[in-house]
Amino acid sequence: MGKIRRTLALSAFAVSALSSQVRAETLVVNSYGGPYEAIIRKTIIEPFEARTGIDVIYDAVGSASQDYAKIKATKGRPGFDVVVMTASQSLQGCQDGVLAKLDATSIPNLSRLSQRISATAGPCGAVHEVQYMSLLYRKDKIAAPPASWSALASDELKGKIVLPTFQNIMAIYLVQMFSLMNGGGLVDNLDPGFKAMSEVARRSIGFEQSSAILESYIKDGTVWAMPFWNGRAQLLVDSGLPVDYVRPKEGTIPLIATLNIPSGAEHKDAAAKFIDFFLGKESQEAWVRAYKVGTARMDIDLPADIRARQITSEADLNSLILPDLTIMSERLSKWAEQWERDVVANAN
Template sequence: MGRTRRIFTVSAFAVAAIATPLRAETLVVNSYGGPYEAIIRKAIIEPFEQRTGIDVIYDPVGSASQDYAKIKATMGRPGFDVVVMTASQSLQGCKDGVLEKLDANSIPNLAKLSRRLTETAGPCGAVHEVQYMSLLYRTDKLATPPVSWSALASSDLKGRVVLPTFQNTMAIYLVEMFSLMNGGDLVDNLAPGFRAVAAIAKQSIGFEQSSAILESYIKDGTVWAMPFWSGRAQLLVDSGLSVDYIKPKEGTIPLVATLNIPIGAEHKDAARKFIDFFLEKTSQEAWVGGYKVGSARTDIDVPAAVKARQITSDADLNSLHLPNLTTVAERLPKWAEQWERDVVAHAN
């Protein structure tokens, strides 16, 4: 007798499942566009997807302050699961009860971070990078490299400076630094800082929120000097553009950047896995090397060029001015009004 033939019917869905492995989880990550997006995709997101099978949807919309406003307005249900913000929003979000508290039981790599930086961000923030506000300038336009923040007020730079909007953390940092330089302090007496920045605004070309737009002005030569984050500044130097950046002689303020989970996030387990992956030693090394920033981990191998110019140790952090970020978070709404009244209203 002939052999009986067995006939199998395979659905189109099953064929698709064989051809493309199904991912059981999805994660929405909100962060920034431009160079940040390209680097985080390559250094963090793609390796994370490959290891876990979790599908990451990247949402490059909004500044840290705008993202936090959305989280607060939705009572912790903004539509994304992980968000990149700063320590100030992290502290405020914990106080407002709209951010998830994080711990080393579910995110083991939190235990590997600098205790000082972890305390700075509070229980709701995982510190994944550290930068500082630098003074970025065109080397082909300025005959003498600047050494002080006061260079921004020089008549030589009239019409050649751009300032951040208040939605960009650099705005309040700039006010705080000019306050220190003019007899005030970092949180309790900012009036001298607001007056000094208002004078700079009068000779600036205006205000921009996005780092990508801010850097476009210095790329095309419209702007010759401006405050800018140190990691992004180094990327411009590495690109071959005629620019450099400094820590002015008066000092500067660090940007402690955090990963946060909104309290009503839909995919919290995947979010914790993503944060833990981002904080792994190899991930932090990839991030530091790619984005040219400092890390809250002290056990990673940092390229010499990054170590020379970024914040890579507690000693580096101690050399900078660090305001009480809890107080900063509480007073930001009042300062935002003062910025509009005392700085923007007096700009050309």
């Protein structure tokens, strides 16, 4: 009997030790703070930890561009294992050799994503959400919902709009939309877009990079309309603010958000497990419902009210305007100079 007790005790100790070893595995995930952090912890990180036993350390430091700069400066060893960025950085990181290529062998759920959207992120990015640049407005200040991007250049909104800085990708997206509206192109001949944006800038109160600061202007009523990512816009609607947002008639350009693994990440296997978990059907359904965004996974079950406003089908994806992100990355520095010269210089 004593031997049995001793064997049981040793078995319990072995199980405890094994559990401790599993829980000792850690994963550092770099992403955003604010509402994003609260939502990703509840809908993704906590369920992932419970299922796998892997401890996730959440690093809410830096914007996508700042995170990429750190990855590049450290040659793929930034100190985190998974990073949330955009398709633009995914493409650049692959080209620079500082992001790991992902495949369906270690991340099976990659094969469940829309091939059209996945292709925009390249082989180093896993698309975990799709937002689009919307036109956010105050319902209590504007008589009728704006139908066109040209509303930003109207006299009604003079002194009542705020614009993103060029460090926020919405800036060049606006230039591209106004370029198309005025006879220019998406990546070639953007001069008509810059010229139109100079008129918009004259009606703005200034420029801000941070989404949190941008939304503070519309919260307090200083601003009546502005471009804003539709997921964040929906969170403001749900909060009870007198705001709403539209996808203007000319169309819009998406923000394709990706999960990436730096090439020198310490915990690549755990990182692949995390990405596969995030792309899973149940996780994608939870993420879309909670963060009010679209998805590159077309087989998930969602309520009609979410489908009405988010990107959740191939038809939705096909309606988006998709510029060549590789060409964009090559020309951004030149466009940044033109933005300062033609847009910022003309602001009041």
